[in-house]
Amino acid sequence: MQHSPLIQQLIDAFRRLPGVGGKTAQRMVLHFLERDRDGGRKLAAALTAAMDGVGQCRLCHTLAEAELCLVCAHPGRDIHTICVVETPADVYAIEQTASYRGLYFVLMGHLSPIDGIGPDQLGIAGLIERVRNNPVNEVILATNPTVEGEATAWYVAEQLKSEDLIQRGLRISRIAHGVPMGGELEYIDGSTLMHSLSGRLLINNPGRSQ
């Protein structure tokens, strides 16, 4: 079936979204055309406003409309800790836990030489400068537990191990790998189980659980 040009064009535009195929795109288009034209217009306006108005935070590089993102601009955050993540979605995920009060640095990707993404593209030199010029006590490396994420974390850690930062007592940490809460050991992959065992915490020694 040939859709009429405007409808086909809109279906094609929706298909650029991740995980949206032809059928889903058609359902979205028909939803707006049949039942929610106002919603369609609102989405168009919100898209235009966001595409033009959202840039990157000067400090942590996450998506932000102002010069600083909401986290960096918040006066109550702990400026002594920086958490390094790959994407803004990781920031949202950590913020959702409401258990972290420090600042962030968003790499906007991971080292991937084959795609031409090196330390310069991720702004790692800027991160090192920021750590050097601010009273940062700890850098938490929270890149993904994938090959690229691990390599990126390793690279950032190596760059942070400069003489002046070590003398200052800077702590460099990596998020724990292990068995996810609610999971069953039986179904956990071997690599995760291995990390879970080697990274075990003594429960009769409160000193180590920090």
Add this chain to the structure above:
Amino acid sequence: MQHSPLIQQLIDAFRRLPGVGGKTAQRMVLHFLERDRDGGRKLAAALTAAMDGVGQCRLCHTLAEAELCLVCAHPGRDIHTICVVETPADVYAIEQTASYRGLYFVLMGHLSPIDGIGPDQLGIAGLIERVRNNPVNEVILATNPTVEGEATAWYVAEQLKSEDLIQRGLRISRIAHGVPMGGELEYIDGSTLMHSLSGRLLINNPGRSQ
């Protein structure tokens, strides 16, 4: 986590889509902001163009940009048959089979008194007029095999059983209910199996199979 206003507004706009929750909406927004701003702008433009430019076909009531939809405007279609469906998506589904060459009438819903949708809202009087004033030989009722769809088909059939149309030899048919192709009898529900048995076709009598 509080998203910045423009991002939150865009997430909310995407959440109006069927089957899109908070997580999916966030993923869509981040996709456009991080990787495809051009795609985001294109989607906004396509949305605006479609919301303002797509209306309904004068003849069959499906979504169309011109006065007539592509099917009604096509000179090669069989004007003696009208297939009555609930939504434009049903038209697309039937067109995809490439086995139907007649015209359509799209009800844009089904009878649902509880929602205030009666024969007037579906334009059924207009359908009867169209059948009466054109050389239509057959009306195929292809509403959904749901309670509302069946009731709607029954109502349309009753309206078509007027004296002049019966004298003209108008055929009124309902799409076949039965076992879907590729399905396994074991997993088909009883109601479908019952229809499949009562609607069985003789295979040694070609005359009955259309």
